[in-house]
Amino acid sequence: MKKALLLILLFPFAATSAIADKLRLPADAPPAFQAECGSCHVVFPPQLMIADDWRRVMRSLDKHYGDNASLDEKTRLILEDFHVRNAGNARKVGAGRTARAGEPPRLTQTDWFQREHRKVSAADWKDAKVKTPANCAACHTQAAEGSYREREIVMPDGRRWKD
Numbered sequence: 001m002k003k004a005l006l007l008i009l010l011f012p013f014a015a016t017s018a019i020a021d022k023l024r025l026p027a028d029a030p031p032a033f034q035a036e037c038g039s040c041h042v043v044f045p046p047q048l049m050i051a052d053d054w055r056r057v058m059r060s061l062d063k064h065y066g067d068n069a070s071l072d073e074k075t076r077l078i079l080e081d082f083h084v085r086n087a088g089n090a091r092k093v094g095a096g097r098t099a100r101a102g103e104p105p106r107l108t109q110t111d112w113f114q115r116e117h118r119k120v121s122a123a124d125w126k127d128a129k130v131k132t133p134a135n136c137a138a139c140h141t142q143a144a145e146g147s148y149r150e151r152e153i154v155m156p157d158g159r160r161w162k163d
């Protein structure tokens, strides 16, 4: 027991294998996070982009990937601070690239996301139920709760990823 605890302290990332276990909504999430950032798509775990990328997203909400997601300045600052405080580190997720010129970086365009999804086929990405990789909930049935475990994945054609 003592030895196990020591191992957890020394190797916090080895102790639980999957990053999916660490994507639950941070306990300090302001109410505006779900209300404002979860109204058009599921809220994205802040851990999946680096702080600089979140700043770019939060400072261009009027030009939000072809949409307008503007907020009053007070709410915007609260949400920028929240995303930056909980952002991922560059070593783990890498910087996000843009998919189209002029838009902010995307978490679906980080090295981490691409690596984690390399086994997803082109046909699955193109499925009408998916539309965009940003549509996490099309495959991750518990994405709205911030849970991305493999056993919860159901592909758009209805097959379970893991039994």
Ligand code: HEC
Pocket: 036, 037, 038, 039, 040, 041, 044, 057, 061, 064, 065, 066, 067, 068, 069, 079, 105, 106, 107, 108, 109, 132, 133, 134, 135
């Ligand atoms: C008015 C609707 C709307 C609101 C509100 C909104 N978004 Fe989005 N968001 C979109 C759309 C549309 C996309 C692009 C989806 C696509 O085409 O892939 C998007 C994409 C994103 C992406 C990139 C996803 C990727 O592909 O990696 C991030 C990050 C993001 N939103 C964060 C936020 C945050 C943070 C908030 C709250 C401050 C927010 N969104 C509020 C509509 C919205």
Ligand code: HEC
Pocket: 018, 019, 020, 021, 023, 044, 045, 048, 107, 108, 116, 117, 118, 119, 120, 124, 125, 130, 132, 133, 134, 135, 136, 137, 138, 139, 140, 148, 149, 150, 153, 155, 156, 161
């Ligand atoms: C087309 C279906 C699909 C979409 C859309 C999708 N994913 Fe996934 N995701 C998968 C599959 C399948 C795996 C498992 C891949 C494997 O086993 O190698 C996975 C793996 C993951 C994992 C790792 C799970 C683990 O336990 O190792 C995370 C985290 C994740 N996805 C997050 C996201 C997020 C966040 C989004 C949206 C921005 C998203 N995914 C969009 C299908 C999808």
